[in-house]
Amino acid sequence: MHLYELPLLFALIGLAFYTVLAGADFGAGWWQLTAGKGPDADSIRDHAHRAMGPVWEANHVWLIFVLTVIWTAYPSAFGSIASTLSIPLFIAAVGIIFRGTAYALRAGASTKRELSAIDTAFALSSILTPFALGAAVGGIASRRVPVGNAAGDQFSSWLNPTSLLIGVLAVATAAYLAAVFLCADAARLGEPALERKFRTRALTAGLVSGAIALAGVAVLRSDAQPLYHRLVEGRGLIGLIASIVAGCATLALVWWKRYEASRYTAAFAVAAIVAGWALAQSPVFLEGLTVRQAAAGRDTLVAVTVAVLAGAAILFPSLALLFRLVLSGGVGRGENEAEQPAHAHPLLTARAPGLLSRLAISASSPSSSPRFPRLFHPTCCPPPSRTPVQRKRTRGELAPSHGFAERWLSAETVRVTPVLCCASSAPRRTAARRSRSSRLSDASP
Secondary structure, eight states, X not given: OOGGGHHHHXXXXXXXXXXXXXXXXXXXXXXXXXXXXXXXXXXXXXXXXXXXXXTHHHHHHHHHHHHHHXXXXXXXXXXXXXXXXXXXXXXXXXXXXXXXXXXXXXXXXXXXXXXXXXXXXXXXXXXXXXXXXXXXXXXXXXXXXXXXXXXXXXXXXXXXXXXXXXXXXXXXXXXXXXXXXXXXXXXXXXXXXXXXXXHHHXXXXXXXXXXXXXXXXXXXXXXXXXXXXXXXXXXXXXXXXXXXXXXXXXXXXXXXXXXXXXXXXXXXXXXXXXHHHHHHHTTXXXXXXXXXXXXXXXXXXXXXXXXHHHHHHHHHHHHHHHHHHHHHTOTTHHHHHHHSOOOOOOOEEEOOHHHHHHHHHHHHSSSOXXXXXXXXXXXXXXXXXXXXXXXXXXXXXXXXXXXXXXXXXXXXXXXXXXXHHHOOOHHHHHHHHHHHHHHHHHHOO
């Protein structure tokens, strides 16, 4: 491999990561749009929204990486692509902005109507963006982007059979990836209903995506013959076969409910499509421009290579840690623990003998008073039961040495806790009521 090919290899790796990871996020928008109405639809939308939460911003790092590498290492090709395909690239950028805005606003929706409007905007943006990016790739693959500033047609360069095919295939594969990933997430979270729903969607989307890809071969034969011949007869055939095998393996794994393994085979099937296109396109970058001709000077290529390798040493371990935490359920664990009821903490410590008696009597009284508020919840934390003789006594008649309060508070210290900290769970409250009733019945004459 030559030095001028290294930055392009890095860009293709970044494009494969973006196609897989961001594609799964885009596909979640498709399932939100087609979820329908009712409680089941709300659960599907909420599950898709939660699943993409920890990683949706990190996925666009790959798009920025690809654009930066191509811009720096192949400036003439980047200028030609950005000018001729300015319309689909602008549409994709608007879709990314609207999608991110809708995602951020969803948490602040106060009514069901607002939530529905936000989800619709998010879903439409999630469909529009991959279609526009796929149409731009189709213009490059069909060699409709010549060298020069806006040298190609602004509309036919991306509104053609190949571009429409790749745009539709991008949306279909995004939905397929999202269904596989969301099915695995539902199984990991112990949601059998969601698992069944997304399992069906994954199998259906996989079959539809495969059918579109196979039908697209006929489209390429009539509209992009150079790409077709190199895809079915040249080096691109390797990627085509690998994608077919991985796609079939994914369907089998989903059918057998091996969801974790299906994540990787589904990702490999989509990445193989990118690899097959790159092998079929090589060594041509654009119409009339090879990769060697498009490359920048040696110093620039060396700088880009060093920068990418140095950045990869930081980026890949960080992303690996992020995805490991997401898949293991580590992300959000602190929030779940924060939602659990806190342990009771002492608010008051009393050591005076007289105060102890008054606090105990106040705690056991049927009603609270402004001077001695009720300190224990009547259901979950009932005061100790008293004998019939003790139940007949009033506060003034309680003997300091023979009352139940002094026997109950035999220790020197009593800790007073709030009602909310005492309450725990329904079984505990039920057991407390039964125990108290049993003690009272045993003590009654």
